[in-house]
Amino acid sequence: MAILHGIWLNKKQNNCLFIWGETWRSAQVNADISDAEIPSHPLAMTAQELSEWLSSRNLKIANFIQQPQVAVTAGRKRQSTAVKEVPLPSQAQIIALPTQISVNSISPIHSAVESIDSQPYLHPWKVEGFCLQPSVAIKFLASLPLSNISGKDAFISGDLRFWSQVARWSLDLISRSKFLPIIQRETDKLIASWQVLLDSAVDGTRLEKFSQLMPLGCRTYQTAIESEEFTPSQLYVDLPLPPQELILGFLNSTIDVQVREMLGSQAIIEPRMMAALPAGVRQWLQGLTTESPTINADAIGVERLQAALTAWTLPLQYQLTHKALFRTCFELRSPEAGESAWKLIYYLQAADDPAFLVDAATIWQHPVEQLVYQNRTIEQPQETFMRGLGLASRLYPAIAPSLETEYPESLSLNPIQAYDFIKSVAWRLEDSGLGVVLPASLANREGWANRLGLKITAETPNQQQGRLGLQSLLNFQWKLAIGGQTISKAQFDRLVALNSPLVEINGEWVELRPQDIKTAQSFFASRKEKMSLSLEDALRLSTGDTQAIEKLPVVSFEASGALQELIGALTNNQAIAPLPTPANFKGELRPYQQRGAAWLAFLERWGLGACLADDMGLGKTIQFIAFLLHLKEQDALEKPTLLVCPTSVLGNWEREVKKFAPTIKILQYHGDKRPKGKTFTETAKKYNIVVTSYSLIHRDLKSLQTVDWQAIVLDEAQNVKNSDAKQSQAVRQLEATFRxxxxxxxxxxxxQELWSILDFLNPGYLGNKQFFQRRFAMPIEKYGDSASLNQLRSLVQPFILRRLKTDKDIIQDLPEKQEMTVFCGLSPEQATLYQKVVEESLSEIDTATGLQRRGMILALLIKLKQVCNHPAQYLKAxxxxxxxxxxLQRLDEMLEEAIAEGDRALIFTQFAEWGKLLKPHLEKQLGREIFFLYGSTSKKQREEMIDRFQQDPQGPPIMILFDH
Known part of the structure; x- marks a missing residue:
């Protein structure tokens, strides 16, 4: 196991992202603080190890490192290829290292703090890694996977994930032009650069949140000591570093290089105009687009340029250098009764409490340095107010005329101007750190509820609860609605006649969008009678997956009667009453099994496909048998049910049905003697269940299609997870009223496996395969889109019942499942053969490409599995x-223990040839008969084996299963 770390080194002249690797290795460390040399971190990778490990993750460091860099380590300078050693602090003495490694347990920071001369200190470790310059760091962070919480991407540490998120924020800031060109002074030089601009309340809040969430490991580094000699006291680290300082350093450095790369070598202004500028200004403009940002301090025009830049950024300086407690705010107030003019009122607003407002008249009436208002003190109220008005006038020139008055307090706007303020201006003011207050009905500018759309009420036809199916049509009524209020067609026509984007309905102002008006008019022109609504549409509307009908937004959807009960039960399966144990059921159903059988019966009544996905061991089989027996006792089992299962459990299904529901007739359709043609059609009608295998389903498809099935049931339904497989296509061609x-x-x-199963149950519900891949699979799997994941979960949840053994509400009396992973070392013969196979295979893989290379890698993995089982398997002995x-040695030991305790054991293998070798070995080793069940085992032999293994106290206690 290895973990990749990343820390930002915020140095004056050479900011960089330092990456290093941490891996598990057994070690004993005794770091003496009196040593002049900083000890190496006991778990850190060397630069060579890190480079090779990154290459194995397709993150080849050569793709990011462009030139050698100088590596500095405590007191000595040396040349190294893009390698740097950075001390990280930890406690001075490590007695023992943890045997299990996680991101937290291998963190270089520990709570212990040593002391010398009564001064606390942390003792540093030295780690070796790569220093990525800002331009390279951004590319490296962008190459990291997004889904980095668990699984194959769990190698990314919390500190590196943090900088990856900040890097994405830098892209957001660039997209919103949140950067300024400036002149910086570094020692005796002037530098042209781009600086991040965090002037809005949103970005300020985000900076604070990032600062609070920064992992401690991001702040615990020490720059290398460059003196030839140093004392131990120089090893002590001054912690912690301010989070905001690190984040701003990262943003300034990365935004600067990204803007330069975007501009390239293109001139910011025309060459003729450039030639007319003073030398200092020319150097500054050129320095903003090239890799040589240095400006000659004595160049002509530099002083005037600095003064101009200061004046240009003056309205922002207060926000850039201070945390503003109050800001200028603009309230858009709707017209008074009988008037048409809107008003934009000016205020001062508390940054931490938007409801705290000080009107302009109060501000002008108190020309003081400190204004105490409602028990709060406002520093320089008039200056703060005027700064905000000045900035707002640059963003929204319509404000400028009002500033020509002696005491500006408000601005009048016509309806068009008010609409433009809401749509185009308000967000710009907010993005620049100013406050905006809109009428409550207009505040949610993107909400569908405030748009002109349809309000729909639906119910089942004649309150019928019989099998409708997803495509069955519903009775429904629609009305026009906007802003939460219903309007008639006549009211709509009157509002349109006003020719205003903002209209008043029952005392509330709402937005009437031109596009919505056109859509509604087209809807009326085509006549609403053509519009239909199916049960599937109703489910999609209730989950939010569908938001429009015939291009008109659905702003409200209400289900009534039986449809309301259906949707409520689908979204909350606990609302379905448990199904009492059928009278002819030979056994007792647990409460959760009664609910499972009731859930199947509920969906069957509506003709909706159901996926019972309970954890293994919770009794999916008996829940289905109880459900089928319930249908039979209700005289609802009118036709045969086709049950498809793996060949290995055909006999088990027949036994289970006869055991729990002997009144149900079951036919096993398998083997050479199975009925065919018309004989099969007539025979199937005499049975309640016909059970067959996946291997037969596509071979006998035509025969199976001659039977009118009441239900089709797939046991171990993951067998149809590949929708393109023959058996998956075959089951979709069979007709039934319930699946x-x-x-x-x-x-x-x-x-896509989920799509394949759901498409069998309810065809078309999740769209076609390509649509599902674009809409859900790719956003969720590749980009970690939580919104798409939640939407998919809400769509499939009604049709999947999933309960786990670990849920104490489901079952109380089952013992906890115990899992134990046993690691086995390779014998010398295995290790030698393993290395030989790897070396020979890798030399061949290096010369291969494309699919051939992938096939060779897969073949290598299979070979290595065989070697790990036993050299004899690989060598075909x-x-x-x-x-x-x-x-094998460990397996022998475990089986001897199991047999001594009187237990039975199942051994699974994916290699039939390994089972053939293992069977005689275990029989000789244990002196007992051993069963081996694999593909060539006949049906009769298979059933005899299973029966003896389960029922015969003197039968073989061990069975080997070929699990392919």
């Missing part, structure tokens, strides 16, 4: 006597 999928793993690797295997 069920039984699986403990509806998603194993990719979301006839027995396991000639070689040794650490894994």
């Amino acid at each position: 069920i999928a039984l699986t403990g793993t509806p998603v194993e690797n990719r979301l 006839d027995s396991l006597d000639k070689y040794n295997s650490g894994k």
Whole structure:
């Protein structure tokens, strides 16, 4: 296990992102603080190890490092290829290292603090890594995966994830032009650069949040000591560094290089105009676009340029250098009764309390340095107020005429100007650190509820609760609505006649968008009678997946009657009453199993496909049997049900049905003697369940299509996770009124597997395969889009019932499942063979490309699995006597313990040839008969094995299963 760290080194002349790696290794460390040399971190990778490890993650450091850099380590200078050693603090003595490593446990910071001369200090470790300059750092951070919480991307530490998020913020700031050109003084030089501009309340709040969330590891570095000799006291680290200082240093450096790269070598102004400028101004403009930002301090025009830049940024200086407690605010007030003019009222507003407002008249009446108002003190109220008005006038020139009055307090606007202020100006003022207050009904400018749209009320036809299906049409009524209020067609026509983007309805002002007016008029012209609403539409509207009908926004959706009950039950399966145990059921259902059977019965009544995805061991089989028995006792089981399952459990299904529901007739459709043609069609009608295998489903599709099935059930439904497989396509061609999928793993690797199962249950509900990939799979899997994930979850939740063993509300009396991972070392023979296979295969892989290369990598992994099992398997030997295997030795020990305790054991293997070697070895080792069940085992042998293993006290206690 390895963890990649990243810390920002905020130095005056050479800011960089320092990356280093931490890995697990057994070590004992005794760092003596009297040593002049800083000890190396015991878990840190060397630069070579880090480079190789990054390459294995497709993050080749050569892609980011462009030139050698000088590495400095405590007291000595040396040349190194893009490598730098940076001391990180920790406690002075490490007695033992943790055996299990996580991001937290391997952090270089510990709570222990030593002391010398009664002064607390932290003792530094030295780590070796790569220093990435700002331009390279941005590319490196952009190359890191976004989904970095668990799984294959868990190698990214919290500190590196933090800087990755700040890097994304820098892109947001650039996109909003939140940067300024400035002149900086560094020692005796003047530098042309771009500086981040965090002048809005939003960005200020974000800076504070980033500062609060910064991991401690981001602040615990020490710049290398460059003196030839130093004392131990020089090793003590001054902590902590201010978070905001680090973040601003990062933003300034990375935004500067990104803006330069965007501008390239292009001239900011025309060459003819450039030639007419003073030398200092020319150097400054050129320095903003080139890699040589230095300005000659004695150049002509530099002083005037500095004065001009200061004057230009003067309105922003207060916000850039102070945390403003109060800001100028603008309230848009709607017209009084009988008037048409809107007013923009000026205030001072508290930054931490938007409801605290001081009107302009009060400010002008108190020309004081400190104004005490409602128990709060405002420093320089008039100056703060005027600064905000001046900035606002530059962003919104319409304010400028009002500033020509002696005491500006407000501005009159016509409806068009008021609309323009809401749409185009308000967000600019807020983005520049000013306050804006809008009428409550207009404040949510992007909310669908405030748009002109449809208010829909729907119910099932004639309150019918029979099998509707997703495509069944509903009875519904629609009305026009805007701003939460319903309007008639006549009212709509009157509002349109006003020709105003802002209209008043029952005392509230709302926005009447031109595009919505056109859409509504087109809707009326095409006549609403053509509009239909299906059960699927209703479900999508209730989950928020559908937001428009015939291009007109749906601002409100209400279900009534039975439809309301259906949607409520689908979104909350606990609302469904448990199904009492059927009278002919031979056994007792647990409460959660009664709810599962009731859930299946509920969806069956509505004709909606159901995926029962309970955890393994919670009884999906008996829940389905109880559901089917319930239908039979209700005289609702009119046609046969087709049940498709893996070949290995055909007999198990037949036994389970006969055990729990002997009144249900079951036919096992498998083997050479199975009925065919018309004989099968007539025979199937005499049974309640016909059980067959996935291997037969596509071969006998035409025969199966001749039967009118009441339900189609897929056991272990993950077998159809590949929608392009023949068996997956075959089950979709079978017609039935109800479909069920039984699986403990509806998603194993990719979301397309979920789509395949749901598309079998409710065809078309999640769109076609390509649409699902664009809408959900790619945003969720590639970009970690939480909104798409939540939307997908709300869509599929009604049709998937998932309960876990760990849920104490589900079951109280099952023992906890115990899992133990045992690590086995390689024997010398295995290790030698392992290394040989790796070296030979890698030399071939290096020369391959494309699909051939991928195939060779997969083949190598399979070979290595075989070597780890036993050298004899890889070498295709006839027995396991000639070689040794650490894994086999441990297996022998575990089985001996299990048999001594009277337990039984299942051994799973993905290699049939390994099972053939293992069976005689275990029989010889344990002196007992061993079962081996694999593909070539006949049906009769398979059933005999399972029956003896489960029922015979004297039968073989161990069974090997070929799990392919």
